[in-house]
Amino acid sequence: MKRIGFLIAVLVMAASAVTAQDVVVRSGEHDGFTRLVFDVPPDTRWVLAQRKNGASLTIALDDVTFKTSSVFGRLTTNRLASLSQENPGSALELEFGCDCVASAFLYRNSMIVLDIAPGELLPPLLENVPPPLIGKTAEGKPPSVETGLHLPLLTMTEQGIKDQLSTRLLQGTDRKLLDLKLAPVGPRNTAPSGTSVVPPRLRSNVRLTTVLDDLQNVLNAELQPIDHRPACISTAEMNFASWSGDTPIPDQVSALRSGLYKEFDKLDGEKAMNLAKLYASFGFGAEALSVFRLLETPPEGFEPVAAIARVVDNRPPLPRNPFNDLQRCDSDAALWAVLSEGELAPDANVEAIENAYSRLPDHLRRQLGPRLSELLVSAQQLEAARRILRSVDRIEPETISSVAQAKASVAKAEGDSDREEELLTEVITSTDAATESPLALARLVEKRWSERKAVSSQELDLAASYAVEFRRSELGAMMNRTYAIALSLSQEFDRAFDVIEAQPPGPDSDGAINRHLQLLAERSDDATFLRQTMEVMQPDMTAVLTTDTAIALASRLADLGFAQQTFALANKPEDPSRRSDRARLRARAALLSGRPHQALLELADDNSAKAIALRAQAMVSTEDFAAAGDMLRDLEQNEAANRYFWLAGVSDKRLEPAGGKYAALNQMTQALSDLPERLAEKPLADAENLLKDSQSARQRIDEMLNAVGVK
Missing domain, CATH: 2.60.40.3500 (Immunoglobulin-like)
Structure with missing residues (x-):
C-alpha cells in the first residue's frame, strides 16, 4: 500500500508539473x-x-x-x-x-x-445601442409594442443597415479596435485564396458578398510588423551528437577521405559535409573550413557547421552567423550562440546553455569550458560559471592554465583578491602555459595597478622578456603595455615613458599612457612630473587622456601653481563625466590667475565642502573676510573663521568662543582704535594722559604679537 501511495503521489506531482506552463x-x-x-x-x-x-x-x-x-x-x-x-x-x-x-x-x-x-x-463601440426587445416577458407572453416606438433596425432598409454598419466599422478602425486589412501580416483566411465559399444548395451563378467587400479599399489600416527574430534550431535538427562515431578519429577520417572524390574527381558533397562535421566535433575548426573551400557550391545546411568550426578555433563569427539571437532557445543552439556572439544576452537561457555544454564530448568541454565560464562571469552568472569549471575539473585531473585563469575571473568577481592573485601566479609559473602565462601576467599587473601595489623584480623581468618575445605577435602590444605599467609601479618613470613612446598607437598604447600618467601624478617627484608633462609629452598623448587621468594631472599642476595648464586639462565641456571635479579645478585655476569672480561662477552649482572652501578663498581674494568667515564656519573650521572675522573687524558676538584668542585680539584692536581723552585746559595733565595711553598701546601691541605667535 505504501508503494501504491508513493506512486500516486509521484503521478500527481508529474501531472501538476505538466499542467504548469x-x-x-x-x-x-x-x-x-x-x-x-x-x-x-x-x-x-x-x-x-x-x-x-x-x-x-x-x-x-x-x-x-x-x-x-x-x-x-x-x-x-x-x-x-x-x-x-x-x-x-x-x-x-x-x-x-x-x-x-x-x-x-x-x-x-x-x-x-x-x-x-x-x-x-x-x-465600448456599441455602448449606446439599446438591447433588442425580442423575447418573452416575465409572464412568458410576447411583449407588446407601443404605437410610435422607434425601432431603427426594424424599419431601416438594407442599404441603410449597410451604411450604419460601415460607419461603426470605420469608428472601430479609427479607435484601433478593428483591423480591416490583414493581408500584409500573413495569411489569415480559413479558405485558400481565390476560392469562394458557396453553400452546396446554391447554384454556381450566385455570388455572396458582405459589407467588408464594399469597404475593401476604403481603409489602409496596416498592422505594424512584428519583431523579426530567427526561429530556433532544435537539438534534433542539429543532431550534434551524430557528427562523430565511437571509433578512433583516424579511422573515421580515413573512411570519409577515401570516399571523398567520386568518378572524374568530382567531390562528394555529402561526404564532404560529414567530414567537416567530424573535424568540427573533434575541435579541428580550420580543417573543417578547409573542406568547405574544396566545394564550388557549399552544400545546404553548411552554415551551422562552419559557425561551430569557427567557435572551436576561437575565430570571430561571420556577419551572417546562423546562431545570432538564438541564446533564448531551449536547445543546443543556445550554447553555440553565446560562444559565437562573445557575450551573454539578457534573455539567454542559461539552463539550456549548461545542459548543452554537459552533453558535449570531454575534449570540447575541456576546450570550451574556460571560455564559457569567462562569458558567464562577465554577465554576473557566477554560480553557473562555477558549475562549468567544476565540470571541467571532473574530466581533467590536473588544473590546466586556461581553467586557472577562468577561476581567477570568478575570484575577482567575488572580490577574493588573494585567491585571484594565487591563481594568476600559478598560471605564470606553470611550465605548460604557452600563451596563458603572458595573459595571466598582464592581468596580474593590471590588478597591482588598480590596487596601487608594487610588482616584484621577478615579475618586472618576466614582463620585459615577454615584451621582447612576443613583439611580433598579436600579444606584442599588450605585453608592451604590461611592461610599461610594471616599470611605472616600480617608480622607473623615465624608462616607462620610453617604452610608451616606442609603442605604436592603439588601444594598448592609450591604456599604457593613462595608467602611467596617473601613477606619475600620484608618486613622482616634482621635477620628474613637470619634465614629462610639460616638456616630453606630445599633443597626441594629450588627446587620448581619459577623464580620470586629466583630473589627476590637473590637480597636481594646480598644487604646483600652473593655472593655464590646469585650466586646459579641466576644460572639456563635451565630457559629461565628473563635471563637478573639473569645475573645481577650473575654479582653482581662476584663483591662481587672480580671477576670483570667475572662480565663483565656476562653483555656482556646487554645494560640496570642497566648493565652499574654494568660495572662501575667492572671498578672501576680494577682501570680503566676513563672508569667508561665514563659509568656513559652515565647514566647522572655527579657528580660520575667527581669524577672518577678526580681520573683518566684526563684533565680538560672532567670534567663538567668546573668551578665545581672536575675541581678545578683537577687543585689543577696538581699544587701540579708540582715541585718547584730551585735556586741553590742563596741558600737563593732558601730556601725562598721552604718556599713559602710549604705554597702554605698547602693552596691547605686545600682547597681540604674543597672541598671534610673533616674537
Whole structure:
C-alpha cells in the first residue's frame, strides 16, 4: 500500500508539473508604440481587459506563469511602467506610465501581440445601442409594442443597415479596435485564396458578398510588423551528437577521405559535409573550413557547421552567423550562440546553455569550458560559471592554465583578491602555459595597478622578456603595455615613458599612457612630473587622456601653481563625466590667475565642502573676510573663521568662543582704535594722559604679537 501511495503521489506531482506552463514575454520599442509578444500554444484562448492607464491579460492555461525578467532590458520609453502577476494562473497586470491604451491580436495562432500606444480609453463601440426587445416577458407572453416606438433596425432598409454598419466599422478602425486589412501580416483566411465559399444548395451563378467587400479599399489600416527574430534550431535538427562515431578519429577520417572524390574527381558533397562535421566535433575548426573551400557550391545546411568550426578555433563569427539571437532557445543552439556572439544576452537561457555544454564530448568541454565560464562571469552568472569549471575539473585531473585563469575571473568577481592573485601566479609559473602565462601576467599587473601595489623584480623581468618575445605577435602590444605599467609601479618613470613612446598607437598604447600618467601624478617627484608633462609629452598623448587621468594631472599642476595648464586639462565641456571635479579645478585655476569672480561662477552649482572652501578663498581674494568667515564656519573650521572675522573687524558676538584668542585680539584692536581723552585746559595733565595711553598701546601691541605667535 505504501508503494501504491508513493506512486500516486509521484503521478500527481508529474501531472501538476505538466499542467504548469511558462509564457515568455518578449518586448520591443517601435516608433509610436511599445510591443509585447507572448508565445502560447496554438488555439489558446485569451482575453485583454482595458482600464484607465492599464490593462490585464488573461490566458487560458493552467497555472500559467509569465516570464518577464527580460522585458524592461529592451525598453527605452516609459509607456510600460510595471508588470505583475499575483500568483500562477492569474492575469498579467500591466500599468502604463502615460495616457496610453493597449490593443492585441493573435499572430500565426501561437503569438499574442500586445501594443501599447498613446491614446484615450474610449467607451465600448456599441455602448449606446439599446438591447433588442425580442423575447418573452416575465409572464412568458410576447411583449407588446407601443404605437410610435422607434425601432431603427426594424424599419431601416438594407442599404441603410449597410451604411450604419460601415460607419461603426470605420469608428472601430479609427479607435484601433478593428483591423480591416490583414493581408500584409500573413495569411489569415480559413479558405485558400481565390476560392469562394458557396453553400452546396446554391447554384454556381450566385455570388455572396458582405459589407467588408464594399469597404475593401476604403481603409489602409496596416498592422505594424512584428519583431523579426530567427526561429530556433532544435537539438534534433542539429543532431550534434551524430557528427562523430565511437571509433578512433583516424579511422573515421580515413573512411570519409577515401570516399571523398567520386568518378572524374568530382567531390562528394555529402561526404564532404560529414567530414567537416567530424573535424568540427573533434575541435579541428580550420580543417573543417578547409573542406568547405574544396566545394564550388557549399552544400545546404553548411552554415551551422562552419559557425561551430569557427567557435572551436576561437575565430570571430561571420556577419551572417546562423546562431545570432538564438541564446533564448531551449536547445543546443543556445550554447553555440553565446560562444559565437562573445557575450551573454539578457534573455539567454542559461539552463539550456549548461545542459548543452554537459552533453558535449570531454575534449570540447575541456576546450570550451574556460571560455564559457569567462562569458558567464562577465554577465554576473557566477554560480553557473562555477558549475562549468567544476565540470571541467571532473574530466581533467590536473588544473590546466586556461581553467586557472577562468577561476581567477570568478575570484575577482567575488572580490577574493588573494585567491585571484594565487591563481594568476600559478598560471605564470606553470611550465605548460604557452600563451596563458603572458595573459595571466598582464592581468596580474593590471590588478597591482588598480590596487596601487608594487610588482616584484621577478615579475618586472618576466614582463620585459615577454615584451621582447612576443613583439611580433598579436600579444606584442599588450605585453608592451604590461611592461610599461610594471616599470611605472616600480617608480622607473623615465624608462616607462620610453617604452610608451616606442609603442605604436592603439588601444594598448592609450591604456599604457593613462595608467602611467596617473601613477606619475600620484608618486613622482616634482621635477620628474613637470619634465614629462610639460616638456616630453606630445599633443597626441594629450588627446587620448581619459577623464580620470586629466583630473589627476590637473590637480597636481594646480598644487604646483600652473593655472593655464590646469585650466586646459579641466576644460572639456563635451565630457559629461565628473563635471563637478573639473569645475573645481577650473575654479582653482581662476584663483591662481587672480580671477576670483570667475572662480565663483565656476562653483555656482556646487554645494560640496570642497566648493565652499574654494568660495572662501575667492572671498578672501576680494577682501570680503566676513563672508569667508561665514563659509568656513559652515565647514566647522572655527579657528580660520575667527581669524577672518577678526580681520573683518566684526563684533565680538560672532567670534567663538567668546573668551578665545581672536575675541581678545578683537577687543585689543577696538581699544587701540579708540582715541585718547584730551585735556586741553590742563596741558600737563593732558601730556601725562598721552604718556599713559602710549604705554597702554605698547602693552596691547605686545600682547597681540604674543597672541598671534610673533616674537
